[in-house]
Amino acid sequence: MYNAHRGMAQPTSRLDEYIAGIRQEFENATNTAGESDQRMQAQMQEMEMVRQKVFELERNQQVLKQRYDEDVARLRHELEARGGPPSHVGISGLPGHGSAHAGPAPPAIGHGPTNLFGGIMANSGGQGQPGLAPLSQDQSQQQQGPPPHQMPQPPQSLQQQGPYQGGYPHQPTVNGYANQMASPGGGKPRNNIGPRGHGSTPQQTQPMPYPGPSPPPIGRPSPPASQYPNVGNMLADLNPDEVRPDQKREGQDWYAVFNPIVRRVLDIELVCNLAHESVVCCVRFSHDGSKVATGCNRSAQIFDVATGNKLTTLQDDTVDKDGDLYIRSVCFSPDGTYLATGAEDKQIRVWDIANRTIRHTFAGHEQDIYSLDFARNGRLIASGSGDHTVRVWDITRGGEVLTLAIEDGVTTVAISPNGEYVAAGSLDKSVRVWDINTGNVIGRLDGPDGHKDSVYSVAFSPDGDCLVSGSLDKTIKMWQLAPDTRGLAGGQLTRGGRCIRTFAGHKIPTRPTPYFQDFVLSVALTPDNEWVLSGSKDRGVQFWNPRSGDTQLMLQGHKNSGMVVLASM
Numbered sequence: 298m299y300n301a302h303r304g305m306a307q308p309t310s311r312l313d314e315y316i317a318g319i320r321q322e323f324e325n326a327t328n329t330a331g332e333s334d335q336r337m338q339a340q341m342q343e344m345e346m347v348r349q350k351v352f353e354l355e356r357n358q359q360v361l362k363q364r365y366d367e368d369v370a371r372l373r374h375e376l377e378a379r380g381g382p383p384s385h386v387g388i389s390g391l392p393g394h395g396s397a398h399a400g401p402a403p404p405a406i407g408h409g410p411t412n413l414f415g416g417i418m419a420n421s422g423g424q425g426q427p428g429l430a431p432l433s434q435d436q437s438q439q440q441q442g443p444p445p446h447q448m449p450q451p452p453q454s455l456q457q458q459g460p461y462q463g464g465y466p467h468q469p470t471v472n473g474y475a476n477q478m479a480s481p482g483g484g485k486p487r488n489n490i491g492p493r494g495h496g497s498t499p500q501q502t503q504p505m506p507y508p509g510p511s512p513p514p515i516g517r518p519s520p521p522a523s524q525y526p527n528v529g530n531m532l533a534d535l536n537p538d539e540v541r542p543d544q545k546r547e548g549q550d551w552y553a554v555f556n557p558i559v560r561r562v563l564d565i566e567l568v569c570n571l572a573h574e575s576v577v578c579c580v581r582f583s584h585d586g587s588k589v590a591t592g593c594n595r596s597a598q599i600f601d602v603a604t605g606n607k608l609t610t611l612q613d614d615t616v617d618k619d620g621d622l623y624i625r626s627v628c629f630s631p632d633g634t635y636l637a638t639g640a641e642d643k644q645i646r647v648w649d650i651a652n653r654t655i656r657h658t659f660a661g662h663e664q665d666i667y668s669l670d671f672a673r674n675g676r677l678i679a680s681g682s683g684d685h686t687v688r689v690w691d692i693t694r695g696g697e698v699l700t701l702a703i704e705d706g707v708t709t710v711a712i713s714p715n716g717e718y719v720a721a722g723s724l725d726k727s728v729r730v731w732d733i734n735t736g737n738v739i740g741r742l743d744g745p746d747g748h749k750d751s752v753y754s755v756a757f758s759p760d761g762d763c764l765v766s767g768s769l770d771k772t773i774k775m776w777q778l779a780p781d782t783r784g785l786a787g788g789q790l791t792r793g794g795r796c797i798r799t800f801a802g803h804k805i806p807t808r809p810t811p812y813f814q815d816f817v818l819s820v821a822l823t824p825d826n827e828w829v830l831s832g833s834k835d836r837g838v839q840f841w842n843p844r845s846g847d848t849q850l851m852l853q854g855h856k857n858s859g860m861v862v863l864a865s866m
Contacts, residue, residue, distance in 0.1 A: 530802030532556060532851035533835065551854030559847045563828075563840060567854075569605030573598070576623070583629040590636055592624030597638050599650065611636065611648045613655065628669040628678070635692070637678050639666030645680055647692055659690050661697050668709045672716040677733070679719045681707035687721045689733060699736050703729065709754045714761045722752030728766050730778070730793055740793020742766070742776050747796065754819045759826050763843075764794070767817035773800040773831050775843060800841050802848050803833035 528534040535554050537545055546553045548567050555561045575593035582589050588608065590599045596612040616622060626639040635656065636648045645659040645666060664683035671678055677698075678690045683706040689699035705725040712719050718739070720730045726748045730740035742764070750769035757764050764776045776794040803815050819832040828849070829841040838852040 530556070530800070530839075530846075530848040532802065532839070532848060533837065548854075551852070553850050553852045555850045556848055559842075559845075559849060561849070563849050565850065565852065568602070571600050571605060571607075578623050579626050581627045581629060583633045584631050585633065588629070588633065590627045590629060592627045592638060592640075595622045595624075597624050597627050597636060597648070599636065609650065609653060611638070611650070611653060613646060616642065625665060625667055626669040626680075628671050630671050631673050631675045634675075637669050637671065639669050639680060641665050643682070645669065645678065645690065647678070657690075657692055657695055659697065661688060661700075662686065664706075667707065670710050670712045670719075672712045672733075673714060674716050677712070677716070679710045679712050679733075681710035681721055683707070687719060687731070689719065699733065701729075701731055701736060708752065711755050711757050711764075713757050714759060718761075720755050720757065720764055722755045722766055722768075724751040726750060726752060726768070726770075728752055728755055728764065728776070730764070740778065742794050742796070746774075746799075748772065748774060753817070756821050758822050759824055763797075765820045765822060765829055767820040767831055769816045771801060771803060771816060771833075773817055773820055773829060773841065774798070775800075775829065798843065798846050800829065800831070800846055800848070802839060803831065803835050803837060 532554050535557075537547070537552050537554055540554050540557075544555045544557050544561070546565055551567060553565050555563075571589070571591065573591065573593055575596075577591050577593055579592040580589060582602075587602055588599055589602055590597055595616075596610050598610050599608045600606065601608055622641055624638050624640050628637045629635070630637070634650060636650055638646050638648065640646070643660065643662045643664065643666060645657075645662075646655050647657040647659070648654070649656050659678075659680075662680065662682040662684050666680050666682050668681040669678060676691055676693050678692065680688050680690065682688075685703055685706060687701040687703075687707055687710055688697055689701075690696065691698045701719075701721075703721070703723055703725070705723045707721050707723055709722040710719060711721075712733070717733060718730050719733050720728060722728050726743060728742040728747075729738055730742070731737065732739050748766065748768035748770050752766050752768045754767040755764060756766075762778060764778055765773060766776065767773050774796050775798040777797045778794045803817055815833050815835040817831050817833050821830045822828065822843075823830070827843075829843050830838060831841065832838050836853060840849040840852075841847070842849060
């Protein structure tokens with residue numbers, strides 16, 4: 298027994314040695330991990346320093362570029378004032394490099410829950426800062442709706458028709474994408490984050506082939522170009538009082554000027570005024586063009602386009618009567634039976650127009666709903682919100698069928714004519730296109746040729762081959778969509794399209810400051826695919842030739858920013 302007990306002591310000693318060795322290895326590994334963490338932290342700090350340095354260099358470069366542009370614009374203006382030659386223009390009449398006057402930074406564009414568009418509409422800047430035109434004393438006394446820091450009520454809503462309107466093909470209008478406006482109710486707080494910086498205005502790209510036939514010219518001879526001032530696409534530089542009668546149209550409180558260096562092939566006149574007692578936040582034509590819906594405080598209203606008579610008012614009387622509730626987006630179903638509305642209470646209501654009853658109420662968004670679009674099948678509705686999501690709803694099943702999340706607030710959505718894709722513009726400067734059946738991203742339109750600031754409006758062309766976007770970088774871009782995109786390929790996101798044209802020319806019509814462009818807030822295409830329309834904070838609407846990039850005319854009528862442009866049959 299004694300010998301047996303002595304034999305058991307040796308394994309115990311070896312076990313202690315093993316445990317001590319393991320403990321030592323664990324301590325060594327712990328020390329090594331600590332050293333790795335320290336090195337990683339040091340590298341992260343070094344990367345952050347490099348990042349801050351790059352941002353500082355970028356800011357300095359932007360300041361230098363702005364000063365350079367201002368000096369060039371000032372010198373050219375002085376040269377013209379002394380009788381020198383006019384400023385040089387670039388492709389299709391756009392200002393050449395360095396000629397665009399770098400205006401002040403855009404106002405704050407809120408990323409908060411309910412103020413996506415508040416910064417644009419607020420006239421909070423000092424003298425010379427972007428903002429709304431000041432109201433006269435009479436207008437201030439008559440103003441109803443949101444407080445003065447919000448969008449004043451435009452006295453009329455303008456609808457236009459031209460000599461080619463009757464010749465448009467009779468197909469559903471798919472791109473009257475009514476955009477949104479910031480019209481917060483009284484007493485509602487807004488979380489403005491800003492001001493947001495913006496890059497210099499990108500120049501027009503080289504002309505690219507555009508599908509489809511050229512627009513038919515009318516038999517109207519154009520005088521020699523030398524008889525007209527060469528302002529390129531900056532039609533706001535033309536003084537309407539000095540424009541020849543055949544190059545303008547005027548009404549009691551509106552006017553239109555035509556580009557004097559481009560053959561005039563359109564005409565325009567006022568059809569009717571649609572008076573409202575509240576600020577009009579959004580507008581949308583029915584697909585047959587016979588009706589127009591507007592979104593206001595607490596109600597949506599539908600008018601007959603031909604007569605201007607109000608047909609019906611849709612208002613949910615079950616909601617709380619305290620405070621304001623602005624309708625930010627409206628959209629007709631393709632057959633005109635239903636009207637979808639998106640409001641500040643984060644709900645989508647689908648109205649039966651004939652019975653003035655709510656068929657569906659969709660809840661799910663966590664912030665304001667800024668954009669709606671019906672698919673041509675009349676079954677699906679896409680919605681975009683400040684909560685960073687695009688959602689697709691099925692009115693047959695009565696619920697949400699798809700949620701698409703991105704990194705920033707969604708300002709605008711559009712469904713393609715074939716109903717296969719949904720596009721969205723965002724505050725992150727990008728346009729994304731998804732397959733509506735799978736939810737896969739098939740295209741992201743950005744990069745060097747993309748927008749340099751938030752995208753506020755998107756619209757598909759009637760054939761679905763192209764997409765147009767408008768941005769706070771003061772440009773409109775036309776994108777040729779790739780026909781065979783398949784989302785992710787080899788781990789890299791397929792861009793799914795290329796920018797084939799950039800349009801620039803919106804500006805506040807103030808003199809003598811030249812080339813002070815302003816934000817593009819809404820875009821659309823005509824049903825015949827012949828014209829691109831754009832509305833801007835400069836209170837103007839412009840018609841663009843998508844093939845040449847030239848602007849045909851500029852319409853001025855509203856007393857406030859042109860948040861919405863539409864095209865009808």
